[in-house]
Amino acid sequence: MTDTTTLIAQLRALLVLTQTEEQIARIRVTQARTDAVRRELQQNAEHAAERTTAIAEQLRRLGGMTDVVTPALGRLGALVKATLEQAEPIDEALLQDLQLEHQLLDRATYLKVLAQTAEQPAVHELAERLVTAHSATVEWLTVVLAEQALGGPAALRATPFQRVAGGAGKLASLPVRFAANTVNRAVDTAQHAGGQAGGAVNGVVGDVVGRATAFSGAVRETLTVGRVASLRRAERxxxxxxxxxxxxxxxxxxxxxxxxxxxxxxIAGYDSMSTAQIAKAVRELDDPQQVNAVIRYEEAHKARSSVVSATQTRLAALAKEAVGIPE
Structure with a gap:
């Protein structure tokens, strides 16, 4: 029979990780692209809170005292994660979410075997419940990442900082080099002009960065319009x-x-079609890029939640197919 000390240690670890999972789910609610995803994330957070309570009950039953510090550690872990990931693209943040879920799944599986060996049926039942929950979340996150890989807007929106981080990565590989070449020439000229010019450039860069942090929504919208106009001109x-x-x-x-x-x-005649007709037409699209085009057009022009949800569902189906998850 296994010493319950090991069981208690794993339950404590799961308690901290589950607290972190709950807080992250609550943070992700604000990034949900559709109402359906928002509801799912809210349910995930509520279910994580229920799992936290169940884990704490088993800890008390086994004589492993719970404390007020452990929940705080979980919340702190989620806060630190949310802060750090602001400097990362959305896919990196999602990969870290997936890593957390895999750790929870692996620990729950380990706990299940420990409980069986220690003849602790209540803990074994809890472990099975955890394995089922985390397996489902791993699958969901895998599909969300696949949607991202297919080029479409995933179930979660990137935060403004994550959009900047992701955009910087895309900009680095963009074959349109006019702006980059202009910047390179300016920097090269400044370097040849000497240290004073270099200091001036640094001052300008610092000023630009400072101003960027103070952009309002209206200014960002203006910049987006200007960017689109510039892209159209570059294309012409x-x-x-x-x-x-x-x-x-x-x-x-x-x-x-x-x-x-x-x-x-x-989809021909898109603007004259009803939402039901569009949903039916979207289900016939097999190219993720075409589905993405419909999503982005709808979000930019009419933003009908039923249409966005239908296209998002189709993209999720294509993502599942890409990663080998059966419908």
Missing amino acids: IAEREGNSSTAEAVAATRRELGDLTAEELP
Whole structure:
């Protein structure tokens, strides 16, 4: 028979991790793209709270005293995670969520075997419940990441900082080099002009960074409009010069921002269709990029929740297919 000390240690570890899971789920609620995802995340948070209570009860039953520090540690862990991930793209944050769920699943599986060996049926039942819950969450996060990999807006929206972090990564590989070349020439000139010029450049950069942190929603919207106009102009220039690869790259970036016309959508007569007709048409799309185009157009122009949910459901189905998860 296994000493209950090991069981208590695993229950304590699961308690801290489950507290963290609950807080992260509550943070993710604010990032939900659709009402359905928001409800699911709210339920996840509530279920995590219930699991926390069940774990604490088993700890008390086995003589492992619970304390007021453990829940605080879980909340602190979630807060630290949420703060640190602001400097990361959304996919990195989701990968860390997935890592947490895998750790919870592995510990719950270990606890299940320990409880069986120690002849603790109540703990064994709890462990089975945990394994089922975390297996479902692992699958859900895997699909969300697959949606992201397919290029579509995932079930969760990136925070403003995460959009900047992700956009920086995309910008680095963007084949449109006019802005980059201009910046490179300016920096090169400043370096040759000497340290004083370098100090001036640093001062300007610092000022820009400082101002960026104070942008309001209205200013960000203005910048987005300006960015779309610039992309359209860059696309026209590339097409005029016969640079089709650059023109397509810029067009893809423009479409990702939701700057689409109805004629560019894969569904003919989109603007004259009812929401039910659109939902039916979306279910027939097999190309994730086409589904993404519909999502981004709808969000940028009409923002009908039923249409967004239908397209998101189709994208999730394609993501499941991509990772080998049966419907």
